[in-house]
Amino acid sequence: MKVWDAIDFLNTLVDDSDPDLDLDQTQHLLQTSEAIRNDGHEDWFILTGFLHDLGKVLCLFGEPQWAVVGDTFPVGCKFSDSIVYPEFFNDNLDIHNEKYNSKLGIYKENCGLENVKMSWGHDEYLFQILKPHLPLPALYMIRYHSFYSQHRENAYDFLLNDQDHEMFEWVKKFNQYDLYSKAPEPPNTKELKPYYQDLISKYLPEYINF
Template sequence: MNNQDISNNPLADLDHWEDDLLRRYPDPDTIATNKTKEEYRNYEEPARDSVKEFYRLNHTYQSYEFVENKKNEFLKFDKKEMPVWQAFDFLNELVDDSDPDTDLDQFQHLLQTSEAIRADGHPDWMVLTGLFHDMGKVLCLFGEPQWAVVGDTFPLGCAFSDKIVYSEFFTSNPDYDNETFNTKYGIYEPNCGLDNVQMSWGHDEYVYQMMKDYLPESALYMLRYHSFYAQHREHAYDHLLSKHDQEMFKWVNLFNPYDLYSKNPVPPNWAELKPYYEDLVAKYLPATLKF
């Protein structure tokens, strides 16, 4: 199938997926300073047909073979090489003026996430994780459709859980009737560990692979699994997780509220923050990043 043969980008902008998450997973924590938890729970907007269409595409085309092909295409990191701060400018090309929640660019969202983490006194590597967690969305700038960049992630190579949002759309996935893949364990052994599991493709896996040589394991779990809602919200795949995965998921659970609930219309003061973040990035990362 040629990706260009279908309507690849049903969402008006990438934040619509995150808005849908706010409706599905309202959080009682106090990270959200711009809205009350009730306002997040009762988001004043009708459910978007575009979100449903997004997941129809995602669940139809995210197959085991599709992910293998994407890994071969993008994990060579041979598309572009940039200084770290130029990479943020590149990411900001994804700004969409129609976003109803904020007119801040992608970098400002990342900075708000990292500043919320920093304000709560977490380690500096976690602050850096907040700053970089959405860097993988640059895949859209390399021509990738939205359904192959954002969205809830899930394992492939085994049966699709009914705890995954819009799970009914998996009936159109080529793996659905594959007898090798459509049992509880599929190609895996019980509690084999997520490092041995093929996850659906998107910005989580991409940024994890980009950062895996630079950040501690706790940070890498945050990056790799922050969209794996079927597990860290529903525990749908406990049978695949190792004991080590179960322990490490406390970091994923800690991180997610900062990602979802830190949006605020007032941008951080970058002039004041710049020296801190320049030192932080230099502490952990090389001068240039490969994409």
């Protein structure tokens, strides 16, 4: 698909986990990216804001929403109480498995997130798609933007390496725009489209494999 066709396709989705149900998907993406743009950030950061939830097209391909949206978290070690609705892990067999239910589980201290398996979601999916095309801070923002227990609560510091710590400053910076960029006027998609088309063609190929 061309990126803009994917954006239009995504716009047919209603995300049940989204607190901003009054905004459609394209408006949420544009509010995020326009807020980043207004603060004078670099263009790859603006593009990242615009694309960050594009992985939610998985829902439209038939994946259930619980497997696509919501918090992401490491698997293979103890689930943190900082993950939203931790009581639901009581039904997860991993909490009874000695290999997986200790603090470190299958990991070594500070092994780096590159070596950590995360729960699946729209973040990891889009990261895999955009990996060859965007700079490292952008890839961290996309891959870990739903990893709230870390970027908000620092609950998994013991898994992060130095590069992760450095890059999570970007993830935190990004989160402000994802959650709190409410413009009084909804963004005008038609007016903004040429600017974003240019940005897309600067960084991405014409067609993307989803």
